[in-house]
Each structure stands twice: as C-alpha cells, then as structure tokens.
Amino acid sequence: MRASPRRCVLLNPHAQGGRAAALLPTLQAALPPDAMLHAPRDVVEALSLLESLPRGSRVVAVGGDGTLNRWLPAVLNNELELGVVPMGSGNDVARALGLHGRAPLAALVHALNADTRPMDVGRAEWRDPQGREHRAVFLSSFTAGFDSAVVLRTLTGPRWLGGLPRYLWATLGELAHLQTWTLDVTANGKHLHSGPALFASSLNTPTFGSGMPATPAARINDGLLNLLLAGPFGRLGALAMLPRLLTGTHLGHSRISTRAFETLTVVSDTDLPLAADGEFLGYARHLKLSVLPGALAVVGI
Known part of the structure; x- marks a missing residue:
C-alpha cells in the first residue's frame, strides 16, 4: 500500500x-x-x-x-x-x-x-530466558515485575471493563498470588538495589495504568526516564499501597523510591515479566533501558 x-x-x-x-x-x-x-x-x-x-x-x-x-x-x-x-x-x-x-x-x-515539539523516547534491550536478544521502544512506560504481571492479566479481563477499572480488576487478581523477584538495579552506573522487589518500572510520562500518578516529576522532554522501584511487599502491604498509588502519595513510603536516569540495568535471578506502554512483551533475566532525547516530533498543547 x-x-x-x-x-x-x-x-x-x-x-x-x-x-x-x-x-x-x-x-x-x-x-x-x-x-x-x-x-x-x-x-x-x-x-x-x-x-x-x-x-x-x-x-x-x-x-x-x-x-x-x-x-x-x-x-x-x-x-x-x-x-x-x-x-x-x-x-x-x-x-x-x-x-x-x-x-x-x-x-x-x-x-x-x-506545531510539534520534541518528545523523549525510551529504548529497552533484554535477553529472554532462552538467551535471545530483544529490543523495543516506548513512549510512556516500561514495566518490570508486578506491573507487567498485571498487564498480562488485563488481557483476560471482561471486554466491558476498560481504563482504570480494568487495571484495578487485574491488580486485585494478581495480588491473590503475589510474587516478588530478586533484583540487582543500577542507574547511571550507580548501584541502587539488591534483593527482593515487587517491581522496577520506568516511566517517561507522569502517569501509567490509565492515569495513576506514579512518577509526578517525570517530563517527556527532559532527556531522562524515571525509575519507580518497590521493595518487598506482602499482600496486605501491597493492597494498602494501592490507594496511595492512585493519589500520588506512595512516594513517601519507605519501600518506594524513584530515580531519574539516562541508563538503567536490571538483573533478575528468575524470569521477570516485561511490558511496554501496557503491551506485554515476555520475560527476561537481564534488562537495559536508555533514553533517546527528543527523538520524536509530537503534537501537544
């Protein structure tokens, strides 16, 4: 065509x-x-x-x-x-x-x-459990861990349920058999975390999951991505965190941290689920993220 x-x-x-x-x-x-x-x-x-x-x-x-x-x-x-x-x-x-x-x-x-303005683009590279190399680009979010498991569950949700209600439905379903992953996380060459984590997700936009203010400080044209890292949580702790995530008050929690970065590496000892912009991608043991500053000319307000 x-x-x-x-x-x-x-x-x-x-x-x-x-x-x-x-x-x-x-x-x-x-x-x-x-x-x-x-x-x-x-x-x-x-x-x-x-x-x-x-x-x-x-x-x-x-x-x-x-x-x-x-x-x-x-x-x-x-x-x-x-x-x-x-x-x-x-x-x-x-x-x-x-x-x-x-x-x-x-x-x-x-x-x-x-008129258009420049927008940053995220780039991801990872190896799947079979050792094959993959690449992807994204505009809003690249999730790793619990968030990606939620994305996978949304694919089986009722067709009449959309937007944030669908995301919440999937989140509650995933909490029923909560899993954590042992992760090593390095941002801009500096080691940030070793140990159990619920997720290590990276955002270019302030919100994900249909409007949840996950990283309010994120900007789409600052040449940076923003890590949202959640340490170990049990079912009750994760459930209690959900209302805070919906209102943007989760950043005050001792097991939640954020970091602006240009490059990020995540290594997992088990298969880590991945998703980009709400699209499930598969699993990885080794993940590298970087930013392409101003790579897209986009129309905004």
Missing part, C-alpha cells in the same frame, strides 16, 4: 475494544482535501503504510498507548511527525501531551494543524 499525502490519519479499528471503528465516517467527513484516512487491519499493514509515507510527513494516530507503541518504530524510522487522537483504554501519552479528554473531532483538527 502506498500513501502519498503528507498528512495521514491512521485509525486503529481495534482500539477501545473495537469501538474506535465507529468514528471512521465522522473523521472522514472532517478531513481536509490533502489528508487521507486509513484503518489498517493489523500491525503489519499499519507499519507498511507508515514506511511508505514521505519522510517527515505528519501522521495522526487514532488509538491508545498500545497503538502508539506498536506503530512507534516506523514513525521513528521514517522521521514522521506524530499527532494523537486519544481512543485507548489508558491514554497516558495523551495525558502527558495535554490531550486527554478532548473530543475526537477537536483532537483531530489540533493533531493535523498544531
């Missing part, structure tokens, strides 16, 4: 449990003559279309954090400008851009016409 216009709108028809597809006629009617709208059936078709766009074109993604994550490699490879119409279950990237809650048509007009 070849797409020639320098402004292209890509709608993920599977976003919001398939409800995003209903927007197609409305968005098509609102498009200017020099823009085109596509609804790729799968990731392969979407990536092919993105690679076919003229370098430096503007693409507007209609979807959520997972949609952005899956399409991000082609956006970066082709140096495309990115606009966002939030239509996902989490929308933490849209929150960081000041776009969450905008009506689709208003968001579309803004995404097509407003």
Whole structure:
C-alpha cells in the first residue's frame, strides 16, 4: 500500500475494544482535501503504510498507548511527525501531551494543524530466558515485575471493563498470588538495589495504568526516564499501597523510591515479566533501558 499525502490519519479499528471503528465516517467527513484516512487491519499493514509515507510527513494516530507503541518504530524510522487522537483504554501519552479528554473531532483538527515539539523516547534491550536478544521502544512506560504481571492479566479481563477499572480488576487478581523477584538495579552506573522487589518500572510520562500518578516529576522532554522501584511487599502491604498509588502519595513510603536516569540495568535471578506502554512483551533475566532525547516530533498543547 502506498500513501502519498503528507498528512495521514491512521485509525486503529481495534482500539477501545473495537469501538474506535465507529468514528471512521465522522473523521472522514472532517478531513481536509490533502489528508487521507486509513484503518489498517493489523500491525503489519499499519507499519507498511507508515514506511511508505514521505519522510517527515505528519501522521495522526487514532488509538491508545498500545497503538502508539506498536506503530512507534516506523514513525521513528521514517522521521514522521506524530499527532494523537486519544481512543485507548489508558491514554497516558495523551495525558502527558495535554490531550486527554478532548473530543475526537477537536483532537483531530489540533493533531493535523498544531506545531510539534520534541518528545523523549525510551529504548529497552533484554535477553529472554532462552538467551535471545530483544529490543523495543516506548513512549510512556516500561514495566518490570508486578506491573507487567498485571498487564498480562488485563488481557483476560471482561471486554466491558476498560481504563482504570480494568487495571484495578487485574491488580486485585494478581495480588491473590503475589510474587516478588530478586533484583540487582543500577542507574547511571550507580548501584541502587539488591534483593527482593515487587517491581522496577520506568516511566517517561507522569502517569501509567490509565492515569495513576506514579512518577509526578517525570517530563517527556527532559532527556531522562524515571525509575519507580518497590521493595518487598506482602499482600496486605501491597493492597494498602494501592490507594496511595492512585493519589500520588506512595512516594513517601519507605519501600518506594524513584530515580531519574539516562541508563538503567536490571538483573533478575528468575524470569521477570516485561511490558511496554501496557503491551506485554515476555520475560527476561537481564534488562537495559536508555533514553533517546527528543527523538520524536509530537503534537501537544
């Protein structure tokens, strides 16, 4: 498939449990003559279309954090400008851009016409339990440990349950058989932690999990990622921590720490579940994270 216009709108028809597809006629009617709208059936078709766009074109993604994550490699490879119409279950990237809650048509007009600004991108490299090397990029979060186990559980949740309620449902389910991992964590060459941990997650945005203020100090254009590290917790302790995470008061807890970093290494003695922007990736024993400062030109407020 070849797409020639320098402004292209890509709608993920599977976003919001398939409800995003209903927007197609409305968005098509609102498009200017020099823009085109596509609804790729799968990731392969979407990536092919993105690679076919003229370098430096503007693409507007209609979807959520997972949609952005899956399409991000082609956006970066082709140096495309990115606009966002939030239509996902989490929308933490849209929150960081000041776009969450905008009506689709208003968001579309803004995404097509407003100026861009630089946004940092996270990069992850890891070895799976079989020793194979993997790489990924992300915009909002890269989770390791309990958070990623929660992401995996959300995939089996009721279809009618979305956003933060779905995340909370999965969290409570994962608490029923809580697991910790023995981790060695090093940031910017400085050793931070050795021992049991509930998770070691890294954020580019202030929120994750559909609006939870995990790292309020995070900024998308400061050239840094932000580690959120949770030490050992039992079921009751983790359950008691959940309301604090929802309100941003978790950072005062003695077993919760944060650290801004440019590079991070996490080594686990057992298989550690991983997820990027709410997309489950698999398991690792060795993980390295770094930041690509200002790698993406994105439309925000």
